[in-house]
Amino acid sequence: MARGTLLPQLCISLCTFVLLFAYHASCFYLFDVAPQDFHKGDPLMVKVKELTSTKTHLPYSYYSLPYCHPERVVDSAETLGEVIQGELIQNSPYLFRMREPQKCKIVCRIVLDAKTAKEFKEKIEDEYRVNMILDNLPLVRGISFPDESSILYSHGFPIGFTGMYAGSKEVKYFIQNHLTFVVKYHEDPIKNLSKIVGFEIKPFSVKHEYDGIWTHAHLTTCGEPNTYGSPQEVKDRNEIIFTYDVEFEASDLKRESHSDMYLPKVGDWFWTVKSLTIVLFLSGMVAMIMLRTIYRDISKYNQLQTQEEAQEETGWKVVHGDVFRPPSNSELLCVYVGTGVQLFGTVLVTVVLAAIGILSPSNGRRLIRLMLFHWILMGPVAGYTSVRLYKKFDGTEWKRITLRTALMFPATAFAVFFLLNALVWFQGSSRAMPLGTMLLLVFLLFGISVPLAFIGGYAGFRKPAMEDPVRTRKIARQIPEQPWYKNQVLSILIGGFLPFAAVFIEFFFILVSIWYFEFHRIYSFLPIMFAILIVTCAEVSIVQCYFQLRSEDYHWWWRSYLTSASSALYLFLYAVYFLFFKTEITKPASLVLYFGYMLLLSYAFSVLTGAIGFCTCFSFTRLIYSSVKFD
Template structure:
């Protein structure tokens, strides 16, 4: 989580105010004024480098407020009738696209806080409870509203009030006690305690107060976020046990592919290579059977080659972006910066757009596709359109609820500009390279002019059954990690064990590839050569099980409620599952394609 920022424009405004207060009545010279201005600007507090001198201003940003059980249903802090302090406001601008997309609504609290300066209990404002204000506060208290704030990019959470169940009365917390820890010139710890609850009654005057206590802390600046992590939740024993089980699954599947499967193939090779000892009648009587029978059709282009190439190109793209973002998280601890993970993902997706064009364009050329410009446009915009369509649908609900999650029009323009001026040109470059570098089919077997009829087979060999069964083992390999990821996103946990995520990602890749290889071998042995779509859908079916699990998680592991949170949850989970399905389907196709080309290039075919 990235936390508070203060733009350079804000700093200059504050410095100007400081200079006006400190400027003597009679200026001796313009040079002296310039020197004073430079000195004050150098000594001003800066939330970017987190260096403060004594009595420098420390800004308390109020972010959002919302029901505790609906983490994503957030509203502007001052949408409730809270009052701000008397200090002049400081304007804040979103510094990253991720901040804007995540609904960050930083507003200056108006509280005067200075570095290392203790403040006794001080009243900073008061609110008279009219009927409307009373109803707003009571609604917030009865729905367990919490608010979020930031000091020097450190998050703070506080409860709006408390409900007395004995007489069903609502109480409001009116005093905030800040305990600040510093190490040298840096803030390393912030704690806020809510005190002095006042009963909410019509016409009552609520006095809001605060106090600040500073104390030295041994915590190093680099370790100040450790207190927000929950090692008891992300138990390494559970992670290692899950990794061990998944790794044993990989060993089993790889062994199945290499030992059992290749032993069967060796027997087939021996039988097929006895052609010289057999006469024509023996061959015609059907000594050849199974996967070799379809050698003239196995490399036939799949149905709907344009759609297939778009999905494969997008799957490559999502897989590369996922790998890069996990690497960035491991190296940079992006969870300590608000919105940085989302911004990094958008940047990585835009920068790696040539991957989509290269693999999608080359595959479309190998299938004989001629409308490559249309394929390129659809490949560039297919996934962004799906993401934006889902986001805009949720955005309508957000606007109706006046939630902070509502995406502003300028942010929409920024996303559209990234798609038009970055993703599209880079996808074009990748498509041109893919068509020219690896656009030739180069199949080990020629394709028959007339498709071979597919014989009847047992029900469990049908492609639909294979697809449904193909996603069970990959889902089992990531099941434990899915629980941690879901809890981190939908509850108040910070996910930080990205080393485990990388291991799970690699295991998922191996398991998906091995499972689809085995499924494809059974399909080809049934003389069904429709392996391209089957291998893709068998891997993609993992996402179906993930989405089904999201229903279980919603109803049995959370206390979410309301139209907004329900739409937000299932809309984003559908988007996550779709991206996961495209990626896993691509993993399955890549492994299966290498396997199919290998076995048909080894067999002697006349």
């Protein structure tokens, strides 16, 4: 039996997972802020985030519009993730006191001019939404279905709306200037303390009226929602009065499970279970057929080895002297396999931590921040894997391979991100990452990730080279002419479609969560989705590799990688379909952002799935050739 295989390198990340889990247990709020305990009457400070739109995906500062503001506006990004991502969080004039309801509290009064009225109208037309947080919980708005069977929650609330009012045939713009906040809390009766578990909003457009002069005004338009009267139109020289109510509701939910109230009851899970059932059924059939076929081949070859009349070899045994011959561009293959294993470990640790509650579905962007953190710590896994495979190909320049592994993927991603960030900056969006944060990312890459990769590369180079189960001939064997249906490009494209088909329904929910800011159970079904993806990529690679070797074609190295990696092509094509048929993005800058981020996601997906397919095929090939007797 030959020593060494690449498949265990995929499992090295499991050991890292134990260390990372212990780290997160002691630093649970590195990417979040610890919830606070409040006594009755304690002040509650509402903070405002950026104005966001599903049509443009170009965020702007809350105070880019003439909203009411406190005496001094202070930026207050609270977590490492918020700093890295460039989220703009600021204080607001909305101040509550715990469990003390308020009614028709006046915030401020403004008088619009032509410029400010135009700014409000543009943001209303682009469907921008106001986002706020309280104790690091996002503000959500619930919309009931017509049959009132369930409620769909979304982040924030629209700035305003358009419509015709009072018989007018002209479309007018209205602003939502009266906010009813609903703060849900969970009380500990023993300690007499409360934790905030929900922060909801009911926005209204109210044309406020008052008695007397403004300095001693008494609003006459405050009451029940059905008595608010006319909506507040956005128009030059119009006076707008901003007001709010505060309601408190006790809840049985604890802070750890507060997101459950916002998640859909059905839908996500139905399609996930359906996909899992189909994949398990097909996997069982494929595994049974392949095991029987391979077992029959091995028995046949071992029997023929003992018979004197068996002079001619056929099938995959005949290429045993060439099957482990190094491929062309072997260094590049080593780099991508190492990077893919690093991504595998990153995704594995992240989805497991998310599934057990480290992350909250109320803020899906924290998933990206956590993955960045784990990517850096997985540097030794990448260096070790790429150098280990490189040494098997008799390579000696392990430092060059390690450096390429540490820089190729992040450098490409950083270059695309830099261009997209420049576009966002040019558009005047508040999400443009400042230069200091960009330098921080560069430091994380060169100061931490690269040295960790060299530690892993050095460890991989110190280990003995992997021994092949068979000897490689000095002269390469000629490959027989292959039929058209075994064409390399065709087999790669067909093989890549299957992993995508197994997870595309879950991918739809992920796109909805990203581009529509809606709540979904992505953290619950991500582990299942990832398991389905691993199984499908492994099966496709094994089947493709087996039939290719049976056809006496031993150029399986790159094909095993590209077969699974080509699933990213279908993922990107589906993203294009989603753009034109499921979104309302039309502005050129927004289209560039969409395609840029989807290209990055597809690139990462190809590297990940390609590494899974290659490592599985590599281990499978070593296994079957170590099970047959050779002269």
